[in-house]
Amino acid sequence: MAAELVTKGSLRSPAWRHAFATVPRHLFVPAFHVRTAKGTASYTDEAPGWLEAVYRDDTLITRFSDEGLAVSSSTEPSLMALMLENLQLEDGMRVLEIGTGTGYNVALLSERLGSGLVTSLDRDPDLVEQARAALAAAGYRPTVVIGDGAEGYPGNAPYDRLLATCGLGRVPVSWLSQLSTDGMILANVGLGLVRLTRRSHQFVQGPFLPQAAGFMRLRSPLASGVPTLDRVLAATGGDPDEVQHFEDVPGLDDHFMSEFLLSLLLPSGLRVIRHEPGGAVHCVLDGASGAWFRAIVSPDGQVSVALKGSAQKWKLFAEMLGVWAREGRPGIDRYWLTVDRSGEHRLCLDGPRGRYGWDLD
The missing domain is CATH 3.30.160 (Double Stranded RNA Binding Domain)
Structure with missing residues (x-):
């Protein structure tokens, strides 16, 4: 799987290739569902083809809501690799992940940095318990806590990197205060992946990546839902x-x-x-x-x-x-987002002080 991700260009650095080739994804997804052109296929660790399905570049859905909506999954590895590479991690950095899910991404971070530098947060107690057990079985013991992702986790702050593996409508302002001086947030905002770097105590800003994304939405009393x-x-x-x-x-x-x-x-x-x-x-x-x-x-x-x-x-x-x-139908990577401590979001074309800008709130 790691070799395939290198071929696709999703994995570029030796450190992340090592992590993907080392962490056993199958420990984190003993049962899951995969959407196919013919419908939804279900797998358990006793079913034929389970192991092969685990190591394909697919999103593995692990939980549905009562309404039949997917609420937890292990994201397709190529997208995980893309986000982890764009975190620009260095040894010794502290990371907060919002959205523990299965725990597989936490394990990759722990392999790269060491468990002591990794914190992950999820609001679902059952998911947290299962992730902790899977992480321990794989040999990792990061801090995995139950909580509201919109509030972050001040307990281990400041963080050099904050990674949100859930969809956001707006970046919670609490995250800004939990970043280190040069800290970075990488998150799925709307239908884009944006990399926001702290510029001062007052705001973060940065560009959208060229790739689009649409993670499951952050579940929080502080986050508005999308209508049916x-x-x-x-x-x-x-x-x-x-x-x-x-x-x-x-x-x-x-x-x-x-x-x-x-x-x-x-x-x-x-x-x-x-x-x-x-x-x-x-x-x-x-x-x-x-x-x-x-x-x-x-x-x-x-x-x-x-x-x-x-x-x-x-x-x-x-x-x-x-x-x-x-302006010639530019790609989303020409758009920049600025978020200040009051929660205001501003979108600009061609840099944070581009000719065109819009106050989104």
């Missing part, structure tokens, strides 16, 4: 406050970039696209405020937008899309 598909369709079928008409909205038809920008603008939002005879209907609901918009794109490109409490957000979204289109 049914809720989006029900809300956006209501009567609007106003309707606006446009000859064109550049970029709205680019699914990936419009989703990326929307995920940053509405951290608790969800877009559902319906295809009807009259054109594509983009239904967007902000789960936090209940505001919504419904954009109908006709076959000739004209756009009609029904708005309910979302005029300002729609204006900002359309502006961000327009800039992206005019």
Whole structure:
């Protein structure tokens, strides 16, 4: 598996290749599910093909919610390797991981740094207990604690690196105060992976990586959830406050970039696209405020937008899309994010002081 990750370019450094070739992933996933083109395949350590499945470059789902949503997994190794390489770890650094899950990523960090420098946090007591047992079986004894990831873990702070293996709408401000002077946060914010370096006591900032990502969302009373598909369709079928008409909205038809920008603008939002005879209907609901918009794109490109409490957000979204289109459709790695101690998030194009910037909150 490690050799395959080197071939793919996910593993670049000898230290991380050693870690992936050393840590036994199978100890952390005795039972799991894998999504395939034919449906979901289930494995246990007594099933044929289990060991081969463990060491493929797949996400292994280990727990579902009562509603059938995946809530815990062992992320595909290539993405784990990408994030660990981008942490820019050096010997002696202290790391906090948010989202223990199976414990496999904690083991990789422990192999690289030594267990005494690694702390991991998860809010699920059962997951923490299972991870501790698997880590001990593999020969690692990092600090693994039960707690709210949005609050971090001050007990072992300051940390040189904070790695979030869960999806975020916004970076919790408590994390900033737990970083060392030159500390770094690597996290999945919206649909991007962002690497934020502490610049002063007041803020962190840094670029998005070229690769997109979408981890399971941070489960915390302090983090707003994303609405369900049914809720989006029900809300956006209501009567609007106003309707606006446009000859064109550049970029709205680019699914990936419009989703990326929307995920940053509405951290608790969800877009559902319906295809009807009259054109594509983009239904967007902000789960936090209940505001919504419904954009109908006709076959000739004209756009009609029904708005309910979302005029300002729609204006900002359309502006961000327009800039992206005019500037040559840049990749997400040309965007930078700044987060200050008050919790304000600012997105800029081409550096933290780029020509274009937007206050997301």
